[in-house]
Amino acid sequence: MSSPTSMPSRHAAAAEAFVAPPALPDADDRTRDRVLSAVLENGPVSAAELGDLLGFTPAAVRRHLDHLERSGVIEVKRVAKAGSGAGRPARRYVLSSQGQSTLGDDYLNIASSALRRLQELAGEGAVREYAEERFSDMERRYAPEVEAAGDDITARAMALSKALSRDRFVASAHSIEAKAPLPAALSSVQLCQGHCPIQRLAAEFPVFCDTETKVFSRLVGVDVRRLSTLAQGGHVCTTHIPTGRPAATSSPDVAEQSGDPYQESNNQQERP
Secondary structure (H helix, E strand, O other), X not given: OOOOOHHHHHHHHHXXXXXXXXXXXXXXXXXXXXXXXXXXXXXXXXXXXXXXXXXXXXXXXXXXXXXXHHHOOEEEEEEOOOOOOOOOOXXXXXXXXXXXXXXXXXXXXXXXXXXXXXXXXXXXXXXXXXXXXXXXXXXXXXXXXXXXXXXXXHHHHHHHHHHHHHXXXXXXXXXXXXXXXXXXXXXXXXXEEOOOOOHHHHHHOOHHHHHHHHHHHHHHOOOOEEEEOHHHOOOOEEEEEEOOOOOOOOOHHHHHHOOOHHHOOHHHOOOO
16 A cells, blocks of 8 residues: 555656646637738728627727737728718728738848849839739739629629739729719729738839739729829728729720829829
């Protein structure tokens, strides 16, 4: 029979041999990831709207929003409600520049340095040529999907949005129908991109945004206009696609030279 003094030592040995199972991810961390994703996909978005989307109480969603704001990955934008008069602007949450950076802009410092050197050695035309080459691959991949949507501009814009989302641009497209007394020609689709993997690069070289806009125009078949870009301080990249106008009969470059307002360069757009 074992002596009483031997019992503690056996228990101690068993305790030392016991290996705790790996800790599960913190529930708060998982919830904050959901809140962050919802802000990315729906921003600018209010706390109340996030609560409805995610099924959280107002107190719970605000607690997570406060944490994300303190961490610097989201920020508050004051947005006036349409038709609300002179009331106080509503608080809307969007990803901050830091939040955008966490979603995938690795090696942009190297790329920026390389492009500056290319510009020094070969001029601005070389940078534009590089941007056109980069986006030609996007145009080639997206063209079959957009063409499959038929001739309807709205359907083509929706197909473009789906293709962009697959490439992690977090895109959405909203149809805006002009109602009387406004002419039907003012109907449009607002194409939004919540994430840009080359945001900081495009801020230094606006030709990337310009080139992407021209690709969108060729894909949907109508001249489009960039209303805002993440690179120039917008909440999202927003492209105005008129659906009540006839399809473009000339290339975007020709339209731009003729002074078409729908081909205004990104670096001439005002910040939202």
